[in-house]
Amino acid sequence: MIRVTEQESTHQHIDQMSVLEILQGINKEDQTVPLAVEKVIPQIEKLAISVTERMKNGGRLFYIGAGTSGRLGVVDASECPPTFGVPFDWVVGIIAGGDTAIRKAVENAEDDSAQAWIDLKAYQINEKDCLIGLAASGTTPYVVGGLNTARQHGILTGCIVCNEGGPIAAESDFPVEVVVGPEFLTGSTRMKSGTAQKLVLNMLSTTVMIKLGRVRGNKMVDMQLTNHKLVDRGTQMVMEELNIDYAKAEDLLLRYGSVRKAVEAGSK
Template sequence: MNRITEQESKYNDIDKMSVMEILKGINAEDKLVPLAVEKALPQIEKLASAIAERMIAGGRLFYIGAGTSGRLGVVDASECPPTFGVTFDRVVGIIAGGDTAIRKAVEFAEDDAAQAWIDLQEYNINEKDSLVGLAASGTTPYVIGGLNTARKHGVLTGCVICNHGGPIVAESDFPVEVVVGPEFLTGSTRMKSGTAQKLVLNMLSTTVMIRLGRVKGNKMVDMQLTNHKLVDRGTQMVMDELNIDHEHAADLLNKYGSVRKAVEASKG
């Protein structure tokens, strides 16, 4: 397989560049990422729609990946509860090598094709759920093995990769291929490829949560009020929605614990 993510950088002698030359080169490559994501929108639409349908019926969303890809999945999953008020087990990110690998690389964890399904079984993954494999190269054995076995058990499968085709696509009902080209630093997929995956994950989880009714208008009405900034934001939302003063809105938010509940109780 011709892995675009491993192709040599278009930039030579970057170790001899000035700081500004390095920054301009990276920035020039980064500008290509959203254009590549735009080309993949039809694929992203199909995956997001399929996941939303299953989650509306009570299913869960799982991400699996190794290295940078795995970390991005963990980040996206961990941000869903505070942003949308869902329980921590509705969107789950799993990284090869376990939580230790979030901070420190675990040698050869990505090469174990059987381990992903073992990790997923801890959550009793089943045919109601969706599994998205994250791998810039599209060739990571951990992810391929997880998707393969999950698919055999009736789990909906998808992937987000930065190559054309490959074995992960063959195991995915809804593949997403965002081809960003060679990295500024040859093979460093934490750069453009990681940015592309981050953008797609933002799109997936946000779209799915909107379809689940976790957004009202353009507001995060179910967000968790875990710091003063979010409490202030929530208070302003209640003020705007009910046309009341700050003190009254703050009292309602404190009493009901969320913007949605405060507004519904007052309008009910």
């Protein structure tokens, strides 16, 4: 398999560039990423529809990955509860090497093809659930093994990769292959590839949560009120919905604990 993500950068002698030239070169490459994502929106659509259907029937969404990809999955999963007010176990991010690997690389963790399923079993993953493998290379053994075993157990599988035709895509019912080309710094897939995966994760989880009813209009009505900024944002939403003053809106919000509940109570 020829991995585009490992091909030599089209920018030569970057160690001799000025700071401005380096920044401009990185930015020029970054501008190509949304265009690459746009090309695979039909793939993302199929995955989002399928994940939504499973989750409407009680399923959960799992991400597995190693290194940068694994960290991106953990970030997306961890942001769903505060953003959409969903239970912490609705979306689960698992990284090769465990939580230690979020901050510090764990040697050879991504090369163990059996470990992902062991990690997933700790969450009692079952046929109602969805599993998405994240790997820029499209070849990471940890992810390949996890997807392969998951399919054998009737679990819906998908992936977000940055090379076409790899073993991870082959193990996915709904592969998303975003080909962003060589990196500015040869092989550094935390750059364009990581950006592409982050964009797709944003699109996927946000779309699924909207279709699961966790958004009203264009507002995060179920967000957790974990700081003053979010209480203020929620108060403004309640004011707008009910056409009341700030003090009354804040009182309703704090009394009922969410924008949705405050609006429902205030509408009676």
